[in-house]
Amino acid sequence: MSVWLPRRAFLRAAGAGVVGAWGCDRRAPPAPVPGEGAWPGKASDLIVLTERPPNLEMPQHYLSHDLTPNDAMFVRWHVSGLPAQVDTRTFRLQVTGHVERPLELSLDELKRSFRPASIVAVNQCSGNGRSTFDPRVPGVQWTGGAVGNARWTGVRLRDVLAKAGVKAGAVSVAVKGLDRPPLDTTPHFEKALDVAQALEPDVLVAWAMNDAALPMLNGFPLRLVVPGWYSTYWVKALATVTVLPGPFDGYWMTKAYRIPSNDGADESPSELATDTAPIARMNVRSLFARPLGGETLRRGEAFAIEGVAFDSGSGIARVEVSTDGGASFRAADLGTDLGGYSFRRWRATWTPVTAGPATLVVRATSASGETQRTARRWNRAGYMKNEPERVEVMVS
Amino acid sequence: MRLAVFFSAAALLAGCSHASPSTTGDEAPVHTLALPPDLPPTLPEGPGLAEVYASCLTCHSSRYIAMQPRFPRKTWQAEVSKMQKTYGAPFPQELAPKIVDYLVATRGVE
Numbered sequence: 337m338s339v340w341l342p343r344r345a346f347l348r349a350a351g352a353g354v355v356g357a358w359g360c361d362r363r364a365p366p367a368p369v370p371g372e373g374a375w376p377g378k379a380s381d382l383i384v385l386t387e388r389p390p391n392l393e394m395p396q397h398y399l400s401h402d403l404t405p406n407d408a409m410f411v412r413w414h415v416s417g418l419p420a421q422v423d424t425r426t427f428r429l430q431v432t433g434h435v436e437r438p439l440e441l442s443l444d445e446l447k448r449s450f451r452p453a454s455i456v457a458v459n460q461c462s463g464n465g466r467s468t469f470d471p472r473v474p475g476v477q478w479t480g481g482a483v484g485n486a487r488w489t490g491v492r493l494r495d496v497l498a499k500a501g502v503k504a505g506a507v508s509v510a511v512k513g514l515d516r517p518p519l520d521t522t523p524h525f526e527k528a529l530d531v532a533q534a535l536e537p538d539v540l541v542a543w544a545m546n547d548a549a550l551p552m553l554n555g556f557p558l559r560l561v562v563p564g565w566y567s568t569y570w571v572k573a574l575a576t577v578t579v580l581p582g583p584f585d586g587y588w589m590t591k592a593y594r595i596p597s598n599d600g601a602d603e604s605p606s607e608l609a610t611d612t613a614p615i616a617r618m619n620v621r622s623l624f625a626r627p628l629g630g631e632t633l634r635r636g637e638a639f640a641i642e643g644v645a646f647d648s649g650s651g652i653a654r655v656e657v658s659t660d661g662g663a664s665f666r667a668a669d670l671g672t673d674l675g676g677y678s679f680r681r682w683r684a685t686w687t688p689v690t691a692g693p694a695t696l697v698v699r700a701t702s703a704s705g706e707t708q709r710t711a712r713r714w715n716r717a718g719y720m721k722n723e724p725e726r727v728e729v730m731v732s
Numbered sequence: 733m734r735l736a737v738f739f740s741a742a743a744l745l746a747g748c749s750h751a752s753p754s755t756t757g758d759e760a761p762v763h764t765l766a767l768p769p770d771l772p773p774t775l776p777e778g779p780g781l782a783e784v785y786a787s788c789l790t791c792h793s794s795r796y797i798a799m800q801p802r803f804p805r806k807t808w809q810a811e812v813s814k815m816q817k818t819y820g821a822p823f824p825q826e827l828a829p830k831i832v833d834y835l836v837a838t839r840g841v842e
Contacts, residue, residue, distance in 0.1 A: 374768035387771050388793040416791060422763045472801040474811055518791045521820020552765035587818065 377551030379407040385476055389413035390553060394481035399625035399644050402674060402681055403456070404484035406545050411553045412461055412482065412567070414525045414588075417516035419573050422557050429496075429541070429558060433510075433578040436501030443543065443557055449499070450491035453540055457563035457677035458485045458646045459570060462593060462615050466718030471605060473718040480623060480725070485644070485679035488561040490542030494535040497579070502531065508584045509534035511560050514573035527569050527593075528584030529562065538563045538649075538677070541574060563677040564617050564648035566719075568593045589614055594717070601720045602713055609715075619722045620647035620708055622655055622682070622700035632730045633694075638687045641668075643698060644679040650704035651676035657684040661695035662724070668698075676703070688731040699724040774798040780834025787823035787831060788815070800839055808835040 375382065375392060383393040392411035398404055424443050431439040441449070461482035466475050476482075497509070512526040533539070540561040543550065550556040555572025562569040568588075584590075595601040596609030603609040622645035633639050641659075645652045651673065656665035671681030688694065699708045708722050773794040775781060788797065803811075812832050815821040823831075836842075 376765055376767075384771070384795075385799055386793055386795045387768065390767065418765060418767065420765050424759075424761045424763065467801075472803070474800055474803065474807060477799050477801070517819075519820055519822065521822070522791065523818070549759065549763075552763055556763055591818065 375411070375553060377407060377553055378411065379405070382408065382411070383481065385478070389416040389418065391476045392553075393478055394484060396481060396623075396628060397625060398481075398484075399623055399679075400642055400681075401485075402672060402679060403486055403546050406486070406548055406551055406554070409459070409484040409486065409545065409551070409554055410461070410482045412476070413515060413572070415515055415517040415522060417518055419514035419552070422514070422552070422573070424557060427557055427575075429575060429577070431496060431500040431577045431579075434503045434506045434581045435497070435579050436503060437499070439496070439500050441496070446491060446496075446541065446558075447543070450495045452489060453492055453537075454487055454489040455538060455540065455561070455563055455677060456485065456487045456674045457538075457561060458483065458618070458679055459561075459567045460484075460618055460621075460646075462566040462568050462719045463717065465721030468721065469714055469718045470712065471714075473716055475718055483623070485646070485674075486545045487547065488540055488542040488559075489544035489547065490540040490558070490561065492537055493539045493541055493560070493577070494537060496541060496577070497534065500579070502579055503581070505581050506531045506579050507582050508580045510576075510578040510580060510584045510586070511569075511571040511574055512576040512578070513555070513571050514575050523587035525571070525588055526584075526586045527571055528580070528586070528589050529569060531579075533562075566593075566615055566618055568615065592717075593719075595719050596715055600709065600711075600713060601715055603715050605714070605716075615719055617648040618646070619720055620652075620700050620702040620706045621645065621722045622698045622708065622725065624696070624698060624725055624727050627696070627727060627729050629727050630729070632732050633686075633688050635688050635691050635731050638685050640683055640685050641696060641698075642681065642683045644681050645698075645700035646677075646679050647700075647702035647704070647706060649676045650702045650706070652680035652682075652700055653703045653705075654701040655680075655682040656699050656701075657682075657686075658697040659686050659688070659694060662697040662726075665697075665699070691731050694729050694731055696727045696729065697724050771795060776838045778834055778838050780830045780837070783823075783827050783830045784834055787821060787827055791815075791819065791821065797835070797839070802839050802841045803835075804841055805832065805836045808832050808840065811835075 385391040394408050394410045398408040428440040464478050464482035467477040467479050508528045510528040542561045558574040560571045560574050593615050594612040595615045596603045597611040597613045624643040626642050645655050655668040657668050658665045668682040668684040701707050708724050770793045775794050
């Protein structure tokens, strides 16, 4: 069905230059290296945080798109045995466990047996912005580009589950991809949704991203899409769906990707939360596409400040921008509404009148009334960052 | 109004320019992924570097370590312990303190 990449020597003769990460983050990780076109299906300017397993961050300027180009969508893998080959003729999606009729669906069967569905939805890593936590926390040191927005096309997971016939008493639905850990002792990356969540109509088994096949690095041939939820649940190279009569007890749910069980997902290094829960829905955020941190703006010239905002599905009601470090805010114009789970682009024109440094701030309010809280969040894993973003520029 | 036009045009462009003509058609049946080899290691010299190379790089590249900010000893201890106990890294127990010492010496704060 598929083969896995062997372990590779860790030495390489290629030289490596240095590019800036997100300019607004002055504590960017050390020496990010351009991809040099080496990553199949990926733009050469993605920031290589790690190469094995691959974790590639999207540069900030791509946030000027409603739909993130497929070659710019960030890449995040947990274990290094990525599928090296997928034969679409022999690949099967297995649906098994606590079901009446276990299924082995070919890609053709999947595409022909169910009604296709499409949704525009934000794909964001739980740890997007981890590198800005204070004090710093271990993990992939994303600055702000572990996020993208795409039109996902596939079939509803609930239709697939209905064909298999979920038995009474089902509690959770585990999802696993073709990727394999390099050691047998390492937990396979497997996640789970509660049955009720798995049966939500928005949850897709997707084969297309922006109307093109998924890049291998983003999960070809199938990926779970859980709109509004962090992408840890969006299992790539999805191959096995297992319905369980009880809670899933795998490592990636019971030990990893957990947040403090309080409203702010907050804790402190000296007082770690004892009560934790699996991370779930995204909080509301707004991000700058431009200017970049450290950019020079011309006094007396109009500049279009731009970016995106999103939440977990209600949509964006309002985006406000400050050009005086947060002392005052004004409303930004909102772009096309592509649906509640999508990026909502925003823009505010600013003509600086005073030379010198300036701090821009952006904050969003969702249609459900959720706002970005100003107090800095901290938790041990660096999840759910959403305080208003700031960017420092120079006016000359 | 001008703004709305700007956004709409951009939406169309973003949506169309990256769409392929077919997602289910006559594409090659076998999709392959050839990943580039690891980048040159960026870990600084120091006592324990050989142990780090021997123990850690089976599962991840050296950049996974180089990417991390400076941490106190107890954080590095917890990380090394997690690699052993949770991820099953098979290095001998007596190497763990050497690895931690290296990490504290090169990426530590006291």
